[in-house]
Amino acid sequence: MSTIKLLPDGLISQIAAGEVVERPASVLKELMENSIDAGATEISVEIHQGGFKQIRVTDNGTGVAAEELPLALMRHATSKIGSQEDLQNITSLGFRGEGLASIASVSNLSLISRHLTGEHAWQIRTEGTRLLPVEPAAHTVGTTVEVSDLFFNLPARRKFLKTESTEFAHCEAVFQRIALSHPGVTFRLQRNGKLRGHYPASEIRSRISAILGEEFTQAAICFDEPSAGLSLCGMLALPAYSRATSDTQYFFVNGRFIRDKLVTHALREGYRDILHHDRHAAFVLYFDIEPGQIDVNVHPTKIEIRFRESRAIHQFIYHAVSKTLASQHGLDTNVPMTPKPLSSIPLSQTGEQQQTADHQPAQHSFKGSYYRQQSLPIRTIAQSPSPFYETLFGNKSEAAAIRDDNPPAQEQAAPPLGFAIGQLHGIYLLAQNTKGLILVDMHAAHERIVYEQLKASLDQHKLAVQRLLIPVTFHADSLDIATVEESQQLLQNLGFEIAMLSATSLVIRTIPAMLQGANIEKLTRDVLQEIREGDPKLLLTAQHNELLATMACHSAVRANRQLTLAEMNALLRQMEQTDRADQCNHGRPTWFEISLAELDKMFMRGK
Numbered sequence: 013m014s015t016i017k018l019l020p021d022g023l024i025s026q027i028a029a030g031e032v033v034e035r036p037a038s039v040l041k042e043l044m045e046n047s048i049d050a051g052a053t054e055i056s057v058e059i060h061q062g063g064f065k066q067i068r069v070t071d072n073g074t075g076v077a078a079e080e081l082p083l084a085l086m087r088h089a090t091s092k093i094g095s096q097e098d099l100q101n102i103t104s105l106g107f108r109g110e111g112l113a114s115i116a117s118v119s120n121l122s123l124i125s126r127h128l129t130g131e132h133a134w135q136i137r138t139e140g141t142r143l144l145p146v147e148p149a150a151h152t153v154g155t156t157v158e159v160s161d162l163f164f165n166l167p168a169r170r171k172f173l174k175t176e177s178t179e180f181a182h183c184e185a186v187f188q189r190i191a192l193s194h195p196g197v198t199f200r201l202q203r204n205g206k207l208r209g210h211y212p213a214s215e216i217r218s219r220i221s222a223i224l225g226e227e228f229t230q231a232a233i234c235f236d237e238p239s240a241g242l243s244l245c246g247m248l249a250l251p252a253y254s255r256a257t258s259d260t261q262y263f264f265v266n267g268r269f270i271r272d273k274l275v276t277h278a279l280r281e282g283y284r285d286i287l288h289h290d291r292h293a294a295f296v297l298y299f300d301i302e303p304g305q306i307d308v309n310v311h312p313t314k315i316e317i318r319f320r321e322s323r324a325i326h327q328f329i330y331h332a333v334s335k336t337l338a339s340q341h342g343l344d345t346n347v348p349m350t351p352k353p354l355s356s357i358p359l360s361q362t363g364e365q366q367q368t369a370d371h372q373p374a375q376h377s378f379k380g381s382y383y384r385q386q387s388l389p390i391r392t393i394a395q396s397p398s399p400f401y402e403t404l405f406g407n408k409s410e411a412a413a414i415r416d417d418n419p420p421a422q423e424q425a426a427p428p429l430g431f432a433i434g435q436l437h438g439i440y441l442l443a444q445n446t447k448g449l450i451l452v453d454m455h456a457a458h459e460r461i462v463y464e465q466l467k468a469s470l471d472q473h474k475l476a477v478q479r480l481l482i483p484v485t486f487h488a489d490s491l492d493i494a495t496v497e498e499s500q501q502l503l504q505n506l507g508f509e510i511a512m513l514s515a516t517s518l519v520i521r522t523i524p525a526m527l528q529g530a531n532i533e534k535l536t537r538d539v540l541q542e543i544r545e546g547d548p549k550l551l552l553t554a555q556h557n558e559l560l561a562t563m564a565c566h567s568a569v570r571a572n573r574q575l576t577l578a579e580m581n582a583l584l585r586q587m588e589q590t591d592r593a594d595q596c597n598h599g600r601p602t603w604f605e606i607s608l609a610e611l612d613k614m615f616m617r618g619k
Contacts, residue, residue, distance in 0.1 A: 033114050035173055036063025036162055037182035042111035043157050044190045047071035048197070048267070049104045050155065053213065056200040062176030063183050064162055072154040075127040078134040081146050084123060085138060087113040105268055105314070112157075117141050118169070119162045125155040177497055178544075181490035184208065188223050192296060193264045195219035208515065220247055220296050224260065225487050225516070228253065228294065237332035241305070242325075244332045246297040251283065251337075254291035256538045259489065262296045266303065270317050275299075278326045282333025299329070428588055429603065432580030438573060441580050448607040454575070454583065455568050456596035461586045463564035463597050465526060470505070470560065476525040477507045484520040485513055486533045492518065495544045502543065506559060510536065530566040538562050561597040 033039055040057065047055045050073025060066040076084055087110055115121060116138040126133035133151030137144045163170040173179055180203055191199045191211050195218070201209035211222050221229040231253035236245040249260070263275055283293045307318040319325045429452070430445030441452040469475040488496075496503065496510050496518060503510055507524035520536055527535060542559050575583070587593040587602065596602055612618060 033118055033162075035182060036067060036179050037186045039063065039067055039115050039119075039159050039162065040069070040183050041186045041190070042115060043067070043069040043159070044187070045105035046111065046157075047073055047155070048190070048194060050074050052154065052197065054198045054200075056202075057187055058202045058205075059180060059183055060204055062179035064170075064173070064176065064179065066158065066160045067162075067183075068156065068158045070154065070156040072152070075130065075133075075154055076123070076125040077127045077130065078146060081123060081125065081134055081136040082143065085112050085116050085121070085136065085143060115159055116143075118166055119164065120160045122158040122160075123155065124149045124151045124158075126151045126153050128153050175494070175498055177494035178491070181494040184490040189262065189269045192219060192223055192262055193267050193269060193298075216246070216298070224296070227487055228260070232294070232296075233336055235332070235336045237328075237336070239328060241302050242328055243300040244297060244329060247295065248297075248333060248336055249294035251286045251291075251293075253294055254287055255294050256291070256534060257541055258292045259491075260294035261292065263299065264297065265299045265306065265317060266301065267298075268308065268317075269315065271315055272317060274319065274322050274326055275329060278329040279333055281330050282337065286337060301325075427585070429584040432577050432584060434577075435575060435580070441575075441583065443580070443584060445605075447605060448609075448611060450584075450603060450605055452584070452587070452603040453596075453600070454573070456600050457583060457587050457593065457602040459564050459568035459596045460593050460602060461583075461590050462526060462568055463561055464590050464592070466524070466560045466564055469526070475505075475507050477509075477522045478525040478528045479509075479522045480520065480532075484532045484536075485517055486520075486536075487516055488518040489516075491544060492537070492540050495540045499543050503539075506539070506563070508536065508539070524563065527563055527566065530563075535563065535566040538566065564597060 033042075036059070040059075040063065044055060044057070047069060050071060052071035052073035054072045056070045058066070058068040058070075112121070112123070119138075121138045122135065123137075124133055124135040130153075133149045134146050135149035136146050163173075184201065184203075187199065187201050187209065191197075191209075195216050196213050198213045199209065199211045200207070211219060214222070217229065217234060228249060229247065232247040232249040234247055237243070261279075263270060263272070263279075279293060279295070279297075287293055301319075305320050307320070308314055310316045310318055426445045428445065430443040430450050432441060432443045434442050435454075436442055436451075439454065441450075441454050441457075443450040443452065466475070493512055493515075496512060507522065507527075508520065509522040510518055510520050513519040518536075520532055523530075523532060523535070539559060539562055542562050594602060
């Protein structure tokens with residue numbers, strides 16, 4: 013028979029630490045937020061061995077009095093709130109009284125502080141759950157917290173952590189988020205004794221430029237949208253700067269970095285119709301609101317909040333973003349008062365929007381300007397084959413043979429997918445066979461072909477590489493650089509030669525020859541993301557295929573690409589020879605057949 017009993021304080025603290033302290037970056041977040049709440053204008057961070065060995069945060073804030081040092085390391089002890097009314101009107105970043113206590117329960121912690129009214133500093137230390145006596149120490153006004161041997165008493169938790177480079181990259185991401193949220197504070201970051209970041213106090217735009225780079229600030233719009241009790245300001249990147257991931261999305265509410273579904277939806281709606289569906293907007297936004305209008309007591313990590321007037325907030329953010337982006341492009345700034353719900357689908361698309369929807373099903377509509385075409389949408393271009401065509405067949409002689417010997421379809425025994433007769437909107441290939449009409453999604457079909465070719469080449473260790481005449485360099489964050497450092501062998505197996513050019517940039521020297529027509533920077537970023545987010549144990553098996561699928565998608569012929577008849581026929585013949593060519597790598601169909609009988613029925617022939 014089980015019995016109910018009280019848990020020991022040490023075990024309670026370790027259980028609570030599981031919610032607050034996930035990795036070294038979680039520790040850094042708690043310590044830096046404490047420094048901000050203490051009114052610090054200068055914060056220095058030192059990280060050793062990715063935060064496993066040591067994290068030290070020093071600030072020039074108000075400090076902690078000697079008699080309060082033991083309380084600072086006890087659970088549910090805080091100077092930031094004292095009543096239920098305070099909980100409804102939180103202005104500080106921390107308030108739960110769990111951060112330091114949770115950290116101390118899973119590490120060896122030292123806290124040295126001198127209060128602004130104190131004559132000298134005092135120190136308190138812990139060893140796991142054991143609290144040592146307060147001792148005199150040397151320190152200027154402010155506080156230094158040193159966390160050593162994280163998770164030394166929880167080896168199971170430590171096994172879940174990544175490598176030193178990856179954990180430092182997460183720490184640096186936290187450091188940069190807090191530096192972005194408080195541009196008036198000076199920040200310094202050191203890694204293993206070497207300076208990795210120094211951001212002097214500045215105005216918002218300078219701080220954003222220092223952290224995200226000039227490329228972002230040059231592609232972004234500065235704006236400030238005030239309203240009654242609300243304010244939204246910051247920088248919105250134009251659609252041309254869209255990213256493959258949401259890593260460059262920073263939204264701060266009263267100085268607190270948050271991730272919120274309502275905010276995400278409002279921002280996505282603001283970018284609607286000007287951003288491709290599989291791309292992510294980039295922005296740094298600062299939202300100010302009365303503290304009583306939000307609830308930050310939602311989760312121990314304090315990264316989630318609730319808005320008391322959620323609909324009004326959604327509308328305000330949506331309109332502010334829509335108006336700013338529309339004015340930049342000279343569009344109509346009279347944004348409809350109610351954005352479409354998350355699940356809605358537009359009834360029609362312009363020709364340009366439709367031509368960019370490589371992975372989006374066609375929308376069938378007889379309304380709007382969808383059918384107002386300026387030129388004949390079916391194209392049959394007779395010209396020399398392009399590199400795309402040569403890539404399909406592998407050599408120029410065979411391509412030339414097909415080009416020169418391509419009699420009309422009716423004079424040949426038509427193969428299963430027939431012979432090409434034209435293109436529709438630069439998206440679909442039209443062909444006729446003995447049964448009727450064939451419609452092919454060019455991108456989806458080519459994607460499957462390239463994917464299977466990449467798999468076969470990799471399996472046979474015959475993946476050809478192309479050395480770039482001019483190496484491609486691009487700005488990279490710490491996670492990308494860490495991924496390159498840790499995955500060199502895997503990248504080489506995939507045909508990539510990537511090296512670190514500086515602390516913030518990577519250089520690409522070789523790529524798989526089959527992908528030479530792709531956007532190299534975007535392809536590389538997506539491959540690095542796939543590697544980073546995957547399970548390392550599967551990198552030699554299942555995840556290889558996911559990486560190859562990502563690579564194939566980038567190299568497949570894009571929408572609005574005009575092909576010659578010879579190129580179209582080459583694509584059809586390759587489809588007939590490729591396994592699983594009926595679906596693309598994402599499970600979408602690549603072609604449909606409409607029989608003559610079905611066509612006759614549509615037009616009521618024979619009745």
